[in-house]
Amino acid sequence: MSWFKRENGEFDGPGGNDGDAEKSVRTEGLWVKCPGCRQTIWKADLEANMNVCPKCQYHFKIGAKQRLDLLLEPGYEVVDGGLCSTDPLNFTDIKPYKQRLRKAQQDTGLNDAIVNAVGQIGSHAVVVSAMEYGFIGGSMGAVVGETIARAVDRARLDKKPLIVVAASGGARMMEGVASLMQMAKISTALAQLDDARVPYICVLTDPTTGGVTASFAMLGDLNIAEPGALIGFAGPRVIEQTIRQKLPEGFQRSEFLLEKGFLDAVVHRHQLKSYLIRALEFMVVPKLAESAG
Numbered sequence: 683m684s685w686f687k688r689e690n691g692e693f694d695g696p697g698g699n700d701g702d703a704e705k706s707v708r709t710e711g712l713w714v715k716c717p718g719c720r721q722t723i724w725k726a727d728l729e730a731n732m733n734v735c736p737k738c739q740y741h742f743k744i745g746a747k748q749r750l751d752l753l754l755e756p757g758y759e760v761v762d763g764g765l766c767s768t769d770p771l772n773f774t775d776i777k778p779y780k781q782r783l784r785k786a787q788q789d790t791g792l793n794d795a796i797v798n799a800v801g802q803i804g805s806h807a808v809v810v811s812a813m814e815y816g817f818i819g820g821s822m823g824a825v826v827g828e829t830i831a832r833a834v835d836r837a838r839l840d841k842k843p844l845i846v847v848a849a850s851g852g853a854r855m856m857e858g859v860a861s862l863m864q865m866a867k868i869s870t871a872l873a874q875l876d877d878a879r880v881p882y883i884c885v886l887t888d889p890t891t892g893g894v895t896a897s898f899a900m901l902g903d904l905n906i907a908e909p910g911a912l913i914g915f916a917g918p919r920v921i922e923q924t925i926r927q928k929l930p931e932g933f934q935r936s937e938f939l940l941e942k943g944f945l946d947a948v949v950h951r952h953q954l955k956s957y958l959i960r961a962l963e964f965m966v967v968p969k970l971a972e973s974a975g
Contacts, residue, residue: 752955797814
């Protein structure tokens with residue numbers, strides 16, 4: 683005999699279905715469906731594989747802090763983290779921009795969609811700026827622009843190679859023209875970095891679009907991308923609606939851009955760190971030898 687009856691008619695206690703509910707709670711969030719092959723993956727196995735599907739090699743999005751952990755040696759230092767957006771336009775669409783900022787800050791633990799760090803990658807001292815897509819789509823507002831500009835200046839003054847990991851939907855519309863000005867601001871700083879002969883590598887991840895692609899993401903001495911990353915200015919659906927033509931298969935994916943000469947390499951996440959170390963050996967050592975001579 684059951685102990686009590688719920689309002690919806692389901693029974694708890696002996697013979698009830700509470701065991702199924704408990705089982706569901708225990709397994710919730712432990713499995714992930716891969717967008718690439720549609721297979722179900724044990725979440726622990728996915729995380730152990732750098733968030734790459736072990737069946738089809740689909741690269742899942744990862745956060746800025748996790749990206750730093752994968753690229754830099756232990757003991758790196760996070761810097762330039764004290765900046766916060768001020769909502770200069772008092773912007774409101776479906777909800778106030780200030781509310782969006784608070785929610786994103788709570789969800790990510792970051793002040794904005796960027797994290798700067800100084801540390802070592804292999805034997806090379808570097809400055810790394812990693813974007814956080816989970817913060818309002820990694821959109822570039824005044825804080826993101828200023829933080830990346832500070833990373834560029836730090837790399838130039840300390841003569842350390844700069845690595846930027848791009849992951850963004852583009853400029854942040856809630857900040858209007860202030861967000862668009864960041865394109866020129868960062869590009870000007872990168873021109874000064876180039877004059878100082880300090881290497882700059884950009885790693886483009888899924889997605890890298892809009893004003894980020896139109897500025898610093900394509901200005902690297904070496905531009906590399908993860909497999910299958912969406913990279914472009916306008917989205918493919920917008921382009922198709924504009925030109926009224928069907929786009930080629932794989933259009934705006936990293937492999938397509940490599941074929942057309944927009945990228946220097948497409949590198950699997952498992953090989954990314956070793957590839958960057960090898961690239962820095964070519965880019966840094968000759969400069970040191972030149973300055974010594």
